[in-house]
Amino acid sequence: xxxxxxxxxxxxxxxxxxxDAPSADPARxxxxxxxxxxxxxxxTATGKVSAADTTARPPFRHRRCSQGSPxxxxxxxxxxxxxxxxxxxxxxxFALRPGLPAVTRPGSTARPQTVATVLAAAALTxxxxxxxxxxxDQWVYVAGVACxxxxxxxxxxxxxxxxxxxxxxxxxxxxxxxxDGPKKTPSRYTxxxxxxxxxxxxxxSEPHALLEALARDPFFQDTSASMVRIGKNGLILGxxxxxxxxxxxxxxxxILEHVPAVPPRxxxxxFRALAQTPNARxxxxxxxxxxxxxxxAVEFTTPGExxxxxxxxxxxRTHAYLxxxxxxxxxxxxxxxxxxxxxxxxxxGRQATPTAHPH
Amino acid sequence: MSLSEPEWFARLYDRHAAxxxxxxxxxxxxxxxxxxxxETFLIAFRLRxxxxxxxxxxxxWLYGIAVNVMAKHRRSELxxxxxxxxxxxxxxxxxWSDAADTRVVAAAARSRLAAALRALSxxxxxxxLLIAWADFSYEEVATALDVPLGTVRSRLHRARRRMRAALGxxxxxxxxxxxxxxxxx
Numbered sequence: 001x002x003x004x005x006x007x008x009x010x011x012x013x014x015x016x017x018x019x020d021a022p023s024a025d026p027a028r029x030x031x032x033x034x035x036x037x038x039x040x041x042x043x044t045a046t047g048k049v050s051a052a053d054t055t056a057r058p059p060f061r062h063r064r065c066s067q068g069s070p071x072x073x074x075x076x077x078x079x080x081x082x083x084x085x086x087x088x089x090x091x092x093x094f095a096l097r098p099g100l101p102a103v104t105r106p107g108s109t110a111r112p113q114t115v116a117t118v119l120a121a122a123a124l125t126x127x128x129x130x131x132x133x134x135x136x137d138q139w140v141y142v143a144g145v146a147c148x149x150x151x152x153x154x155x156x157x158x159x160x161x162x163x164x165x166x167x168x169x170x171x172x173x174x175x176x177x178x179x180d181g182p183k184k185t186p187s188r189y190t191x192x193x194x195x196x197x198x199x200x201x202x203x204x205s206e207p208h209a210l211l212e213a214l215a216r217d218p219f220f221q222d223t224s225a226s227m228v229r230i231g232k233n234g235l236i237l238g239x240x241x242x243x244x245x246x247x248x249x250x251x252x253x254x255i256l257e258h259v260p261a262v263p264p265r266x267x268x269x270x271f272r273a274l275a276q277t278p279n280a281r282x283x284x285x286x287x288x289x290x291x292x293x294x295x296x297a298v299e300f301t302t303p304g305e306x307x308x309x310x311x312x313x314x315x316x317r318t319h320a321y322l323x324x325x326x327x328x329x330x331x332x333x334x335x336x337x338x339x340x341x342x343x344x345x346x347x348x349g350r351q352a353t354p355t356a357h358p359h
Numbered sequence: 360m361s362l363s364e365p366e367w368f369a370r371l372y373d374r375h376a377a378x379x380x381x382x383x384x385x386x387x388x389x390x391x392x393x394x395x396x397x398e399t400f401l402i403a404f405r406l407r408x409x410x411x412x413x414x415x416x417x418x419x420w421l422y423g424i425a426v427n428v429m430a431k432h433r434r435s436e437l438x439x440x441x442x443x444x445x446x447x448x449x450x451x452x453x454x455w456s457d458a459a460d461t462r463v464v465a466a467a468a469r470s471r472l473a474a475a476l477r478a479l480s481x482x483x484x485x486x487x488l489l490i491a492w493a494d495f496s497y498e499e500v501a502t503a504l505d506v507p508l509g510t511v512r513s514r515l516h517r518a519r520r521r522m523r524a525a526l527g528x529x530x531x532x533x534x535x536x537x538x539x540x541x542x543x544x
Contacts, residue, residue, distance in 0.1 A: 010526055
């Protein structure tokens with residue numbers, strides 16, 4: 001501000017008017033983002049705007065804005081969404097620099113990317129990320145989108161002392177719930193965030209030691225998960241425990257998805273451990289997360305098993321965690337998750353700045 | 360640089376939508392904020408080829424578009440100022456605030472402030488509120504409204520003079536509620 005601030009000035013009084021206006025509901029912002037993506041995709045597909053015209057022009061004259069068509073192409077965007085979504089997947093890998101939009105196409109990098117280089121970059125990013133440790137009265141805010149049969153927003157807050165958690169209900173009201181109390185084995189990582197943070201802090205940093213620890217420690221294993229054997233005719237032949245290395249891959253992807261506060265050292269180690277798992281493959285094309293954001297993806301499969309293919313999706317510029325996805329070959333079933341923001345806030349209902357694309 | 364990619368706009372949305380929503384919410388209320396933000400970004404997408412790539416920040420450009428979108432709801436905004444001036448009840452803030460606002464700005468001062476905001480010209484109000492509510496610098500306001508810097512200064516000077524006159528030179532944060540004042544229009 002060029003004007004000096006003084007509590008008794010007229011300007012400061014104007015500032016105070018409606019100053020308690022709440023921040024936008026994260027779920028509504030997510031919905032708005034999705035609607036914007038749909039509308040843009042439909043307009044691009046119909047050629048309604050000259051997308052190819054990127055020539056620098058004289059400064060934008062804002063008065064012309066109101067002359068734009070106000071019509072919202074809902075029908076168009078619905079019918080063309082699928083086609084344009086496919087186009088978005090192949091749109092390329094982007095690199096942004098602060099303040100200015102920029103695009104870096106695949107292939108412009110100096111050396112070819114591999115699973116090792118991509119996950120090493122992800123580890124570095126995780127290591128540089130400040131630890132999100134809430135105080136006992138603070139809350140960890142996590143916003144994301146989860147898709148199975150349909151997509152839905154997942155906005156939750158976890159109290160730092162582990163006694164309460166909250167979520168944004170269908171009517172966007174914040175519902176606060178008490179945790180049941182200490183459990184020997186929490187059914188979810190997020191049942192007791194302080195304990196989860198302590199358990200994570202105990203894990204070794206060395207990748208192979210970390211993989212062994214994850215295979216041994218029941219705290220990090222999804223006991224409900226099982227490997228399904230399917231015959232050529234599609235019938236289920238049997239079920240069994242998930243064997244290594246799928247066991248550790250599932251554990252790491254589960255931690256990345258469900259635990260909002262991971263010690264940076266451990267976060268980095270998780271990515272480095274993933275790089276050591278066999279049958280990890282870097283996809284040569286961008287893959288979308290549940291928000292429709294294209295990212296760099298590493299695919300994890302289990303040899304000889306027609307089980308799910310799991311994908312870790314990372315920001316193409318920073319290699320920060322974007323989300324994950326699971327596909328089942330031969331089946332239309334698919335699930336995906338995208339994290340849009342995390343942060344420490346003072347009370348449930350408050351949102352933190354989106355972190356998935358730090359600029 | 361390419362502006363043809365929807366992904367860039369999605370990232371622009373991630374960076375600016377929350378703040379823009381907050382600004383529009385303060386001016387028009389919750390019922391219009393979602394629509395104005397959506398329309399602003401969609402219009403920005405349609406006009407992306409006109410974006411001056413030499414400019415380092417997209418924020419003034421977006422808010423300039425938002426100002427135009429909000430102009431369609433000018434009557435609604437003015438109605439709210441008038442209601443606040445006459446009754447002391449702010450229809451825009453009703454959805455999120457009960458009496459909380461009165462702790463910040465006493466009711467009488469709010470009423471006079473609302474009356475003064477309503478009496479401002481649209482141009483002066485845009486300048487004042489971009490600076491007071493969106494924390495814009497003079498330069499950003501000039502970019503957003505596409506006017507010279509000197510015009511921003513003169514509009515702000517005029518708007519502030521009216522605010523001071525409306526507030527009577529008294530520190531309104533310490534004013535007590537005065538039922539007679541709240542009836543002024």
